[in-house]
Amino acid sequence: SAVISxxxxxxxxxxxxxxTIQCQVDSQVTMMFWYxxxxxxxLTLIATANQGSEATYESGFVIDKFPISRPNLTFSTxxxxxxxxxxxxxxxCSVVSGxxxxxxxxxxxxTRLTVV
Amino acid sequence: QKEVEQDPxxxxxxxxxxxxxxxxxxxxxxxxxxxxxxxxxxxxxxxxYTYSSGNKEDGRFTAQVDKSSKYISLFIRDSQPSxxxxxxxxxxxxxxxxxxxxxxxxxxxVKA
Numbered sequence: 009s010a011v012i013s014x015x016x017x018x019x020x021x022x023x024x025x026x027x028t029i030q031c032q033v034d035s036q037v038t039m040m041f042w043y044x045x046x047x048x049x050x051l052t053l054i055a056t057a058n059q060g061s062e063a064t065y066e067s068g069f070v071i072d073k074f075p076i077s078r079p080n081l082t083f084s085t086x087x088x089x090x091x092x093x094x095x096x097x098x099x100x101c102s103v104v105s106g107x108x109x110x111x112x113x114x115x116x117x118x119t120r121l122t123v124v
Numbered sequence: 125q126k127e128v129e130q131d132p133x134x135x136x137x138x139x140x141x142x143x144x145x146x147x148x149x150x151x152x153x154x155x156x157x158x159x160x161x162x163x164x165x166x167x168x169x170x171x172x173y174t175y176s177s178g179n180k181e182d183g184r185f186t187a188q189v190d191k192s193s194k195y196i197s198l199f200i201r202d203s204q205p206s207x208x209x210x211x212x213x214x215x216x217x218x219x220x221x222x223x224x225x226x227x228x229x230x231x232x233x234v235k236a
Contacts, residue, residue, distance in 0.1 A: 012167075034230050047133060051168070051212070051226040104219075111157050113214075113224065115167030 009105040012037050014116030021091055021123050028087045029119045031101035035079035042074070045098040045118070054099075057084045091123045127151050129136065130213055130227030139236050143200040146147045147213035147227045149196065153196045154215040154225075157189050172198065203234045215236075 009062045011034040021027050031040065055065040055076055063076040077085045088095050102117040105114040129192040130147045137143055145159075155176055160168035172187040174180045174196075180187045196215070200207055213227040 009170075014167075018167075033174065048228060050130075052126065052229040089138075089233075102167070112170035113128070113168075113175050114158075116171070117165070117167045120165070 010037065012101060012102050012103065012114060012116040014050040016118060016119055018050060019122070021121065023092050023123055025091055026087055026089045027091065027121060028085050029101070030039055030101055031084045031086070031116055033082045037103045038081070039104065040064055040078065040084045041082055041104075041113070042076065042084075042100045043100045043115075044088045045103060047099060051100070054086070080085045088121065091121075093123045098124045125150055127225045128215060134231040134233055135161070136139075136233040136235060138144055138201055139203060139206060139234055141203050141234075143198075143203050143207070143228055143232060143234075145200075145211050145213075145218050145230050145232070146196040147196050147215075148194055148219045149215060150192075151215075152194065153217040156215040156216045156222075156224075157187070157196050157220060158167075158224075159185075159187055160212040160214060160226075162212060164209075168212055169177065205236045207236050208232055222233070 013032040040057045043051045053066050054069045055063045057063045057076045057078040059078045059081050073088045100118045102113045102115045128149045130140040157174045159172040162168040163220045174187045177189045177191045184201045188197045210229040210231045212229040216222045
């Protein structure tokens with residue numbers, strides 16, 4: 009399965025600032041996914057990043073708040089803009105891995121964001 | 125009602141015990157069922173994958189799907205302290221473009 013490098017692993021940021029999270033995959037993939045994981049809550053899909061087109065955002069998430077770049081088939085960034093304490097969470101990138109009976113997602117190790 | 129319900133725990137068991145983790149769901153269109161394991165400060169990793177109903181066994185792990193009851197289970201036999209992690213169920217109606225819905229995860233502690 010794919011190997012994903014995600015950074016930074018954690019950060020503490022001031023409210024009103026922005027943080028860009030990077031995700032590097034060791035193989036070419038069509039779609040990359042960005043998730044948010046808040047304590048005690050399920051993984052929530054923020055958006056799907058497709059190379060060569062605009063990202064597709066899920067309900068409740070907007071491009072102005074979470075701009076995404078996808079310059080090639082192995083790399084994507086997610087920016088959390090104008091941060092507030094409510095944005096404190098773990099952010100994860102993922103790709104679909106495997107086929108058929110081994111279908112599933114491979115995740116990066118996550119970025120633990122604290123906004124103060 | 126959430127599409128996928130999962131008891132958050134924590135669940136604490138002694139080493140060697142059989143662990144049962146469960147999820148219920150409401151969407152009858154779900155066909156693909158997965159279990160992920162997430163260690164502290166790590167991303168989730170795929171543990172088991174099952175299509176439609178039935179059982180699947182992999183070493184000490186057995187996944188069961190009962191579509192008539194909209195209920196899935198993960199059993200861990202001979203549990204080890206290294207099994208201590210959060211276990212997330214996940215499901216989707218299909219592959220390639222279908223959204224995967226995750227449970228909130230059950231935190232498991234296996235005591236030596």
